[in-house]
Amino acid sequence: MLVGIIGFGAVGKWVAEWIERTEGFELTAILDAVKKSHEKLTTDVDEFLSRKMDVVVEAASQDAVKVYAERIIESGRHLIVLSVGAFADAEFFQRIREACMKTGKKVFIASGAIAGLDAIYSASELVEEVVITTRKNWRQFGRRGVVFEGYASEAATRFPKNLNVAIALSIAAGMEARVRLVGDDVEENIHEIVARGRFGEINIRIKNLPMEDNPKTSYLAALSVTRILRNLKGGVVV
Numbered sequence: 001m002l003v004g005i006i007g008f009g010a011v012g013k014w015v016a017e018w019i020e021r022t023e024g025f026e027l028t029a030i031l032d033a034v035k036k037s038h039e040k041l042t043t044d045v046d047e048f049l050s051r052k053m054d055v056v057v058e059a060a061s062q063d064a065v066k067v068y069a070e071r072i073i074e075s076g077r078h079l080i081v082l083s084v085g086a087f088a089d090a091e092f093f094q095r096i097r098e099a100c101m102k103t104g105k106k107v108f109i110a111s112g113a114i115a116g117l118d119a120i121y122s123a124s125e126l127v128e129e130v131v132i133t134t135r136k137n138w139r140q141f142g143r144r145g146v147v148f149e150g151y152a153s154e155a156a157t158r159f160p161k162n163l164n165v166a167i168a169l170s171i172a173a174g175m176e177a178r179v180r181l182v183g184d185d186v187e188e189n190i191h192e193i194v195a196r197g198r199f200g201e202i203n204i205r206i207k208n209l210p211m212e213d214n215p216k217t218s219y220l221a222a223l224s225v226t227r228i229l230r231n232l233k234g235g236v237v238v
Helices: 010-021 045-050 062-074 084-088 090-103 117-122 152-158 164-173 219-233
Strands: 002-006 026-031 055-058 078-081 107-109 127-137 145-151 178-184 189-197 200-208 214-218
Touching (some): 010 026, 010 214, 010 219, 045 062, 062 078, 062 084, 062 090, 078 084, 078 219, 084 090, 084 152, 145 152, 152 164, 152 178, 164 189, 214 219
Parallel strands (some): 055 078, 078 107
Antiparallel strands (some): 145 178, 189 200
16 A cells, blocks of 8 residues: 655654555655655655555644645545644535545544544434543643633644544534643643443543654554554455
């Protein structure tokens, strides 16, 4: 499987290294705004899209999703999105859905640093409430205590590097999640999810180690991308 990557930060580098050591995958192109030391990296989107690839991994930013997503889909590639907060823009999200319907290509929403989206999506027709509380080291925000309390669309816009997961959760649940972001005396990135409805109740707690190169991002975010790649390549999907 031929793979391109947008964004060559902590997650992009980790995914690139995984691709290069994993049988059945080939890294064919990397797109980044800044020229960096990798033979397959370009800063030009036209050059990036001229190379052969079956799927593109976005590991850059919400802005990158908004700039490149439609063009990638219309060029005949699947797209894996980590910066899911871009879909807080309902009009943009609808355009992406329509582009997928038109081309037959798919956008895969990475679960990022959380878990249980499959169960919440399964129950989405009966979900009545979904809440996520995120705790990260207070130094990221300059103070301890509640940093934000509100809904997912505002959370993902105000904290684009911290709360993309709130939009992924909202899409899975079929309704906008309520969000609470807390600066705490923790070294891990902790997410606590509660979904309730006529199906019952789901409680999930995830304690992630942050990536060494980027404390705002958890290793599970990168692993959620490689899980999608393995599903695309394999015959059995988990």
